[in-house]
Amino acid sequence: MANYGRSVLNGGSGASADRLDFTAAPAADNADAISDFGAGDRVGLASAIFAVGPSLEAGEFVAGTAAADADDRILYDAGTGRLLYDADGDGAGAAVPFALVAPGTAITSGSFQVI
Template identity: 45%
Template sequence: MRIISAKGAGSDWADYSSASDKVKADLKAPGSNTGDAAGDVYVSIEHLRGTGFKDVLLGDDFANRIEGLAKNDNISGRDGNDTLAGGAGKDTLKGGAGADRFVLASVNAADADKISDFASGDRIELDSALYGLPVGALPGNRFVTGTAAGDGNDRIIYNDANGKLYFDADGTGAQAQVLIATISNLATLSAGDFVVI
């Protein structure tokens, strides 16, 4: 058994990035942990980092940041205002209760995540350099609901009929739009649901 405890002030992590195989790691119910996380006990740990394999990562009732790294992870934040970052691979992200952030850090369709429970108060986080967008709230003219960009300003395209979320690098269709996520609960989205950092 390992006791993973906070190391003073600040945010503390349970980090399995060096593990040689997948893990299940649960900040709320660590008795269900498997792999390298089996037997671990968490004391005042807020954040969780997975492996380079297909992990199951679960938060607790507080504000967690959970990072999946590579492969197709299943990540659940539970309660609290969580930040979920799947990393590479097609991850399944479930925020749970609270105002959650879903980090989309790839413009590669092979990394398009599934967001299963987007709700009012949640945000989708985009990287300014990666998406070529200004830092801050996503400008309204950069977002469109439909199947394709309508003009040269459009970058983020949401098909509310099937939940597919796309990035269009030029807004004209000259470069093919790329799937970046699927909102599987078909939530209504607007530019205000995105933040660029």
């Protein structure tokens, strides 16, 4: 479980699927590193922190560096591996990093679970 401050999250060895939960508000200086995110793993987003629906819909996820519309909440920059939360989509507020995976990791809206 990710909490306040920078952490390195590791799901452990083996082929089991892991869920790495984010339950603290993201801030520019507390992004957590996920060292071994792989197929079947999920990022758990606390519904009290991340303003997304009961599940992260494809329209709330952007594979890119900026929100394209007001509904975009989770951004994934595959070039850097940064996962960002954007509370107001394409509004004036800046997206805030909350996690870092290896650049190029395969991540889609299906990689997230609202908890």
